Amino acid sequence: MLFNSFTFFIFFFVFYFLYWLILNRNLKVQNILLLIGGYVFYSWTDWRLLFYLIFVSLFNYLLGIYIGKAKSEKNKKLLVAIGLVQGIGGLVFFKYFNFFITSFNEAFTSIGIHLGWQTLQLIIPLGISFFTFRTISYILDINKGKIEATTDWVVYFTYVSYFPGLLSGPIDRAGTLIPQLEKRRSWDYNQSVNGLRQILWGLFKKIAIADNCGIFTTHIFDNFQTLPGSSLFIGSILFTIQLYADFSGYSDMAIGVSSLLGIKNTKNFEFPLFAQNIAEFWRKWHISLTSWMTEYVYTPLSITFRDYGKLGAVLAILINFVIIGMWHGANWTFIIFGFVHGCLFVPLILRGTINSRNKNKNLMKLPTWSGLFRMSLTFLLVTLSFILFKSDSISNALLFYKKIFSISLFSLPELYFLKTVLTAFVLGAAMIIVEWVQRDKEFGLQIDGIKQKHVRWLIYYTIVFVIMFFGVFENNQFIYFNF
Amino acid sequence: MKKFILNLFFFFLPFLIIIFTFIILDPFRIIYKYDDYSKDMHVISNRDFVSSEMFIKHNEKQQYNSFIFGASVTLAFRTNSWKKHLPSTASPYVFDATGETTYGIFTKVKYLDKIGTIINNCIIVICPGNTFTTDKDQNSHLQVKHPAIAGTSWANFYFTFVKDYLNPWFLKNYFQFLITHKYVSSMSGYIENRRIIYDTISNDITIVDQEEEIANHPKEYYVKRKNIFFSRDVSPAPWPRQLSARQIEMYKFIKTVFDKNKTNYKVIIAPMYDQRKMDSNDLKTVKQIFGNEYVFDFAGKNIFTEKKENYYEHQHFRPMVGDSILKLIYTKGSEISDVK
Numbered sequence: 001m002l003f004n005s006f007t008f009f010i011f012f013f014v015f016y017f018l019y020w021l022i023l024n025r026n027l028k029v030q031n032i033l034l035l036i037g038g039y040v041f042y043s044w045t046d047w048r049l050l051f052y053l054i055f056v057s058l059f060n061y062l063l064g065i066y067i068g069k070a071k072s073e074k075n076k077k078l079l080v081a082i083g084l085v086q087g088i089g090g091l092v093f094f095k096y097f098n099f100f101i102t103s104f105n106e107a108f109t110s111i112g113i114h115l116g117w118q119t120l121q122l123i124i125p126l127g128i129s130f131f132t133f134r135t136i137s138y139i140l141d142i143n144k145g146k147i148e149a150t151t152d153w154v155v156y157f158t159y160v161s162y163f164p165g166l167l168s169g170p171i172d173r174a175g176t177l178i179p180q181l182e183k184r185r186s187w188d189y190n191q192s193v194n195g196l197r198q199i200l201w202g203l204f205k206k207i208a209i210a211d212n213c214g215i216f217t218t219h220i221f222d223n224f225q226t227l228p229g230s231s232l233f234i235g236s237i238l239f240t241i242q243l244y245a246d247f248s249g250y251s252d253m254a255i256g257v258s259s260l261l262g263i264k265n266t267k268n269f270e271f272p273l274f275a276q277n278i279a280e281f282w283r284k285w286h287i288s289l290t291s292w293m294t295e296y297v298y299t300p301l302s303i304t305f306r307d308y309g310k311l312g313a314v315l316a317i318l319i320n321f322v323i324i325g326m327w328h329g330a331n332w333t334f335i336i337f338g339f340v341h342g343c344l345f346v347p348l349i350l351r352g353t354i355n356s357r358n359k360n361k362n363l364m365k366l367p368t369w370s371g372l373f374r375m376s377l378t379f380l381l382v383t384l385s386f387i388l389f390k391s392d393s394i395s396n397a398l399l400f401y402k403k404i405f406s407i408s409l410f411s412l413p414e415l416y417f418l419k420t421v422l423t424a425f426v427l428g429a430a431m432i433i434v435e436w437v438q439r440d441k442e443f444g445l446q447i448d449g450i451k452q453k454h455v456r457w458l459i460y461y462t463i464v465f466v467i468m469f470f471g472v473f474e475n476n477q478f479i480y481f482n483f
Numbered sequence: 484m485k486k487f488i489l490n491l492f493f494f495f496l497p498f499l500i501i502i503f504t505f506i507i508l509d510p511f512r513i514i515y516k517y518d519d520y521s522k523d524m525h526v527i528s529n530r531d532f533v534s535s536e537m538f539i540k541h542n543e544k545q546q547y548n549s550f551i552f553g554a555s556v557t558l559a560f561r562t563n564s565w566k567k568h569l570p571s572t573a574s575p576y577v578f579d580a581t582g583e584t585t586y587g588i589f590t591k592v593k594y595l596d597k598i599g600t601i602i603n604n605c606i607i608v609i610c611p612g613n614t615f616t617t618d619k620d621q622n623s624h625l626q627v628k629h630p631a632i633a634g635t636s637w638a639n640f641y642f643t644f645v646k647d648y649l650n651p652w653f654l655k656n657y658f659q660f661l662i663t664h665k666y667v668s669s670m671s672g673y674i675e676n677r678r679i680i681y682d683t684i685s686n687d688i689t690i691v692d693q694e695e696e697i698a699n700h701p702k703e704y705y706v707k708r709k710n711i712f713f714s715r716d717v718s719p720a721p722w723p724r725q726l727s728a729r730q731i732e733m734y735k736f737i738k739t740v741f742d743k744n745k746t747n748y749k750v751i752i753a754p755m756y757d758q759r760k761m762d763s764n765d766l767k768t769v770k771q772i773f774g775n776e777y778v779f780d781f782a783g784k785n786i787f788t789e790k791k792e793n794y795y796e797h798q799h800f801r802p803m804v805g806d807s808i809l810k811l812i813y814t815k816g817s818e819i820s821d822v823k
Contacts, residue, residue, distance in 0.1 A: 006638040020484065192487055457494065468646050473622045473639070 001044040003199075003253040004206055011041070012257065019261060020187055027184050031154045034181075034261070038161035042126065052090070052125045057160040059086055060135040061153055067142050068149035076143055083139040091132045094124045099330030127167040129327055131160055133292055138174040140296060147175045155181045164254040164261075168247070170268040170288035177263070185262030194446060195259025197460075201445035202252030204463050205245040209431055211472035212424040213242035216417050221390055224400050229409035232400060238421070239390055240383045241428045244273060247286070252443055266291075271439045273432060274367075276374035278344040279354045281382060289327070293320055313349045318342040328389070333397055337388040344381060423470050498649070505648050510657055511624060513644055516540075521681040525660060525674055527625065529644075530555065531580030531587060535629035537686050538576060545684060548601050549575040552591060553608030554583040555688070556753050556798070559805030560606060562685040568813035569604050569747075577686040581625045584617050589733035590633040596740045605741065605748040609769070611761040611782045615725035618733065623647065693795050705791060712756070712791045719783075721760040726768055734772045748773070749812050754781040754788045754804065756797045779812050 001008050015037050023030045043050045063083045070076040098119040108115045138159070141147045150156050159178050165171070220227065220235030227235075251268035258265045272284035282290050298320040305312030318339065325338020348354040367375060384401075391397035415421050434444045445463070450456050509515050510526045512533075520533045538547065549569060551557050562575040569575070580587045588607060595602060609615075620628050620635055624647040630637045647653060656673040660666065666676045678691040697704050705712070741748050750773050752761055760766075760783040770778045787793055793804045 006636070006642055010638075187484055189484075189487055196491075460494070468649060473643065473646070 001041050003250065003257070004203055007044070011037075016260060024185075024187070028154060030185075031158050031181060034163075035154060035158045035161060038158065038163040038166060041163040042161060042166055045126075046123070048123060049125050052094075052128075053131065053161060054157075056086070056090065056131065056135055057157045059083075060138060060160070061150075061156045064139055064142050064149035064156070065151060067139060080139055080143045084136065087132045087136040087139075091128060094122055094128055096326075096330045098122065103332075130169050130171055131166060133171045133289075134160055134174070137171075137292060137296065141174055147178070150178055150182070152182065164257040165265060168250045168254070169286070170251060170254065170266040171292050172266050172288070173292075176266060180263050187262060190448065191259050191262065194442075194448065195256040197445045197447065198252045198256030198259065198443050200256075200460065200463055201443055202249040202254075202256060204427075204445075204467055205249030205252065205431060207471035207473065208467050209424060209427045210242045210246035210249060212420050212427065212470065213238040213245065215420045215472065216415075216424065217242055217390070219417065221400075224396075224403060227403075227414055228411045229404045229406050230411050230413035231415065232404050233409060234413055234415070234421075236383050236387055236404070238424055238428075240379070240386050241424070243386060243389070244269075244285075245428070245431065255443075267442065271435050273379060274375055274436065274439065275378050276371060277348060277353075277378055278341065278381065279348050281378055282341070289324065293324055297323060310349055313354075314346055317345045317349065321345070331392070332394050333388045333391050336394060336397075337385055340385050340388065344385075427466070427470065501649060501654070502645060505645060508661075510648065511644050513641070519681070519683050521679050524679065526657065527673070527675045529581065529625055529627065531583070531626070531632075532629050533681060534578050534580060534686055535591075535632045537681070537683065538578060539631065541684060542600070545574050545576070547574045547576040549573045549604035550591075550595070550602060551575070551577045551579065551606045551608065552583065552588045553579055553606075553753075554610050554613060555579060555581055556610055556755075556800065557606075557608050558688040558690070559800050559802050560608065560809065561802050561805065562682075562687055564802070564806045564809055565606070568809055573604055575604070575685055577688070579686075579688075580628070582613060582621075584614055584621075585730040585733050586618050586620060587628055587633075588614075589737060590628060592737045592740050594632045594634075596743070602741065602744045602746045602748075605746050607737075607748070607750045608753050609750065609761070610753050611755060611759055612722040612725075612757075615727075615730060615765065618727055618729040690795065697795075697801075701792075708796060711796045712794070713797060715756075715758050719758045719760075722762050722765075724762040724764050726762075726765045731768060731772070734769065738772050748777060750778045751808060751812070752778070752780040752782045754785065754793075754800055754808075756788060756791070756794050756800070758782070758784050758788045779808070781808060 001011065015033070018033055019030060023033055039050055039053075042053060060083060063079060063086075067076055067079045067083075070079060101117045101119050105115050105117055138147075138156075142149050150159075155178060158181055159172075159174060162172065162177060162181075217235050217239045220232060221239075224232055224235075248269040255265040255268070266288045268286060268288050270284040270287060272281050275281035275284055298316055301316035301319055302313060305315050308315070319342075321338040321342030322335055323338065324341070325334040325336070328334045328337070345354065366372075384404075387400050387404075388394075388397050391400060431444065438444045438446065445459075447456055447459060450459075506514060512520055512524075512526075512528055516536070520528060520537070541547075549562075549565070551560050551562070551565070557577055557579040560577075562577060565575055566573055578591055592602070620633060622643055624644045627640055627643045628635060630640045653673050656670040660670060660674050666674060670676070677693065680689045680691060681687075682689070693704075740746075750769060752766070752769075761769075761780070766778075766780060781787060787800065787804050787807070794800050
């Protein structure tokens with residue numbers, strides 16, 4: 001079920017009414033409603049998807065309890081290992097089994113050995129990358145003593161299947177979400193209004209910006225072999241804007257829906273387009289994934305390799321980002337994408353500036369020339385790396401790069417769907433300007449600082465009309481649903 | 484929470500009022516059923532919806548078995564003229580749509596196949612540069628497909644109309660016309676000023692005003708419209724390649740339905756005024772799917788496209804052209820390789 005669909009609107013309208021007006025007095029029943037709502041939301045397109053989700057929930061719920069009760073460290077480690085095998089094993093099986101089979105077949109064929117291993121026809125559970133990370137972090141946090149295992153199965157099952165973030169994040173940690181599920185939520189006016197604002201902002205980014213960009217970028221990436229480098233370059237820039245608007249738009253809607261339910265989600269984006277280096281970019285882009293990987297992969301690796309100094313840090317970051325790349329999908333392009341990003345960290349590690357932060361606190365001020373240069377360079381590097389993200393093979397990506405870095409980069413671009421391209425650019429620019437001015441806020445439309453009601457309403461109506469008259473309403477799926 | 488709900492209510496109140504008028508007035512004629520969609524028609528209708536509704540209404544009695552698919556250019560192919568080339572048992576129907584695309588033709592054929600309608604005879608009219616533009620449903624109220632035929636969502640269908648109804652320009656022109664009953668030129672594109680008749684059985688379209696004007700004042704008709712009839716290039720560039728893999732699969736499906744029904748079909752590449760030919764690879768693909776002898780290419784420079792008097796304006800050719808094409812393809816058939 002898509003957030004930007006009429007079906008979700010009806011679903012949530014009924015859900016909200018039941019949640020606050022009928023069931024608010026009984027926490028357990030309210031949580032059961034959340035759980036049922038999550039299962040309805042998840043299985044809307046295919047009820048068979050529920051089986052694995054319920055299995056994972058039950059398995060890890062019981063495992064969490066046993067880990068909590070384990071008397072010896074050895075038993076604890078064994079149980080944690082079982083949980084990791086289930087989580088990572090399930091993820092690898094569903095997402096990567098066919099990829100490994102195909103890769104092995106091709107590798108052996110290239111040296112004259114025909115393996116002929118068969119791939120399987122698998123239904124990949126939607127959102128598996130997201131809910132698996134929820135369950136893994138749960139058992140790891142119990143093991144570390146950060147949280148206690150919950151014995152309330154409704155709370156745990158709801159945590160795993162919490163629908164606002166189930167399909168594309170944010171990846172909420174148990175320590176953040178479970179306590180909110182265990183205590184009674186009280187309806188808050190400001191939280192609800194901000195929730196609606198964030199949903200509206202997310203809809204604007206998804207429908208008016210991302211989907212308009214998508215019309216052009218789809219054409220560019222489908223026909224890149226016949227187009228000049230200049231068109232490809234414009235297409236790449238628009239793809240970066242599309243990916244940001246699509247994914248952050250979804251996150252905004254997810255967080256907004258959560259706010260309406262009285263639950264606070266993890267922030268997932270902090271205006272990454274203004275990042276001045278790659279480290280800052282990843283501190284601001286898909287924050288819930290980056291922080292998850294930092295805590296459970298990068299930090300342990302850094303500790304393991306600490307004796308190797310900066311080389312150890314480089315190794316840790318490369319492994320970390322290769323895994324991040326793989327998390328996105330079963331294709332060599334994602335692995336190379338991750339590796340490339342890891343490599344972009346190397347100069348920062350060697351200079352020791354990996355944790356430096358931009359100190360410009362004057363929000364109305366434009367960036368300095370050097371700041372603008374660094375932002376542009378970071379944006380360019382990210383844009384070029386996203387070509388790997390979008391391409392369906394390495395050879396296609398290389399051809400794409402070859403065309404961009406050719407003389408045709410300076411030729412007149414062929415701009416199909418000119419009206420759409422202009423709409424995407426203008427609205428994208430508007431988004432960037434708003435987010436620059438609002439970068440101390442949680443999201444672009446957090447305008448509770450504007451005291452005049454009529455001004456706020458004028459802004460809302462303007463955004464609604466822009467969505468209605470410039471938006472693309474073709475039920476375009478969110479890009480990160482594929483992960 | 485009361486304040487929150489009240490604020491929400493007042494925020495959406497303008498939309499609710501407008502939607503209420505939408506339901507009561509039904510300007511696009513998509514809410515209530517009509518015996519004749521062209522009678523007292525003031526707002527340009529969704530032709531796909533009209534064609535589909537009339538088909539659903541009359542098919543049981545009429546037992547349609549001969550179909551013309553395509554965009555509004557199909558108005559040139561009169562079912563009365565077509566019947567002369569068909570067996571006496573033919574029951575023809577113009578199953579067209581505004582700006583019809585591959586997707587629309589595919590969903591209609593799929594629907595007919597699903598309900599067990601036998602397609603004895605068929606004409607598919609392809610407009611170079613237009614028919615292949617998309618393999619999906621479209622989100623404008625003039626082109627969105629009838630959900631019962633296309634298998635799409637009724638909620639999204641109505642939402643498309645509500646969205647376009649909320650267009651300030653549409654609202655202004657519509658209500659101005661409703662109140663004054665006077666058409667002014669600024670209403671063009673929103674309000675239908677011409678007298679148009681949709682035959683309630685065959686679904687033929689007749690643009691009465693234009694035919695009368697041409698008949699009574701032929702020279703003045705074309706002088707008045709000289710700006711619409713743009714001058715053509717000496718060698719008009721062909722359209723770029725447009726057929727996607729998905730569209731090719733759709734046409735292959737259509738062909739299998741034709742084979743199943745032993746349909747006597749013809750695929751006509753329309754003689755568009757711009758004289759631009761279809762991409763040669765796209766044409767080759769269409770011929771490979773349907774067979775060379777069943778595809779008739781009238782695009783480009785030829786006896787039909789040279790004369791502006793064969794057209795109402797730069798997009799629609801007249802029934803006399805359609806009649807000539809029908810005569811050619813049903814009498815000369817595979818002897819026509821390229822009309823000059």
